[in-house]
Amino acid sequence: MSLPPIPQLDPATFRWHPSPDDSRAVRRLGLGTEAWVGLRGPNSRGQYDNYLNTTLRIEAADLSLAGLARHLADALVHLRFDHPEVACTTAWSSEYGPPHIIYTPPTCDAEALQWAWAAVTTRSTSQTGLQVAAQIGKQRQIDPAKSLPPVTLVVVADVQNEEALLAAGARVDVLGVFNHIHWDSISARVFVGDLLRRLGEQLGASKAETASSQYVWGSEIANLNVPVLDACKVGVGALGEDYKKTRDEFIAALLKSGSSWGLPVAADTGAPRTIWRTFTVEQSAAIKAAIKTQLGPNYTVTHLGHAAMVLALLRARPLPADAPDTIALASPLPVNGRRYLQGDAAQRYGSCQAGASVEFAPLREWAVDESNADAVRTTLGALAMHVKDGYEYWLRNEFQLAVDQAKGNFLASVLGSYVSSYVNV
The missing domain is CATH 3.30.559.30 (Nonribosomal peptide synthetase, condensation domain)
Structure with missing residues (x-):
């Protein structure tokens, strides 16, 4: 089979560079899987969305669905500093070309927390997390096309409303909805493990301990992944x-x-x-x-x-x-x-x-x-x-x-x- 000329891989093309649109941001061009699952049309219709559901049994006292969501948002802020990839965005210079992956640091803790709150939602329903995933997948085909952020968390429980206290031993599903541009199945599982461990630490800590965390936003850019081609052996x-x-x-x-x-x-x-x-x-x-x-x-x-x-x-x-x-x-x-x-x-x-x-x-x-x-x-x-x-x-x-x-x-x-x-x- 005869192939057209295949361009050489130039690592410099896919490195992080200052964004021309925002002096605080950096961006890089999508590479490999990021490039083809990141074509704007299919990605915006949810063609490559990934779902990962984790079932928890709640033993902590005085915890509601909304309270659990707030704790998850706090944990998400912590992970963002160590792994800024969770908060990247995408932009396209062409409808039919690969995306640029962009990271913009928040200006303060409050802005980071606002981002995290937007990434965590709750559902009071008798459905399981997997049933919610199927529902979201169907709705993505109906709704106006929209590329998702790297991750959205849906906290699901069979309660009257999100402020109702969860009974001891209650089942709660945490559904992760992942945009495949930013994740593969391995990293999605690593992320969920990190998130739940951090959640456990927060639930076991005092309010003073959890409130004392401060982050020097902007310095976390150094924690972004080294681009794949530069990281190869x-x-x-x-x-x-x-x-x-x-x-x-x-x-x-x-x-x-x-x-x-x-x-x-x-x-x-x-x-x-x-x-x-x-x-x-x-x-x-x-x-x-x-x-x-x-x-x-x-x-x-x-x-x-x-x-x-x-x-x-x-x-x-x-x-x-x-x-x-x-x-x-x-x-x-x-x-x-x-x-x-x-x-x-x-x-x-x-x-x-x-x-x-x-x-x-x-x-x-x-x-x-x-x-x-x-x-x-x-x-x-x-x-x-x-x-x-x-x-x-x-x-x-x-x-x-x-x-x-x-x-x-x-x-x-x-x-x-x-x-x-x-x-x-």
Whole structure:
């Protein structure tokens, strides 16, 4: 497959620079995943919104839903100083190009707290946080297009109103609504963990202790993430032909996925549909242990889940009886890119996605009679092995994070050009 020229990655292009519009602010150009999920139209319609729900049991006395929201807002201010990414905004110089990510420090604690209060809302409802997430997702398709801030927190409980005191042991869901420009799934989970730990510290502290915190706003700019290309273990500017060859191969694999076997594509935009399954800590540990016992110590839930996805696709859209060898499934996917960064990057906020791609060809070789449980188990095991080999083929490259940034920029350019040409017809 012949590709158009792919621009070189220049780290300077994606660094933080003073904003031309505000002397207090800094900004940088979106890179990789940020670029393509940050195309203004789809992002403003909620196409890439992420949701993360956490269930709490309240034991603190004299606490209402509104009071809990105020404590969360205080915790959010604290996290903002250490991780300013939570308060970035976005701006577009073109409807069809990547966004600029902007950080503007507040002038004082009061302004920071006002921002945090706007980011935390409450819902007195019998719905769970996940049901609220589904409702928000549907409404995003109906409401006027609007790009969300990095994170909005919705505090959900079955109470008469937000000022009613929560009974001991009451269930409260904290739903995080994340704009994918600013997060990946790893950083969203790290953030929620940090937020809840800070909340616990505040609930256990005296009012004098929580009121005494002061922040030197403006100095937190130094806490912004080092841009991905500058944080890579490998020097991006010195990447050679091996990198270029792998980059082009990876982009070709991405393009191949567009014509591979999959679910029928409809003209209308539907609401997101996710079926959630909840497991206890003990159940989760048992599942992980069973995978390693059955498949091997280096296999994970991800390998088995990807394998199961292939069989789920073949159930939802079976192959014709005379399916030729040319029918294949090309399955690209994001992976945690922090392994390619310098230093301790495990707690890094923001988006840091590398990628892999697995091809199942010919696809008919993986079809199985689901009434035969032994055959299904055997096929799942073989698929998991194939998936693991596919991941390792890409992830062994020390420059794979840079490869994925180039792929993301390329994808943003292609999608932006497509939307632009479609709108201007």
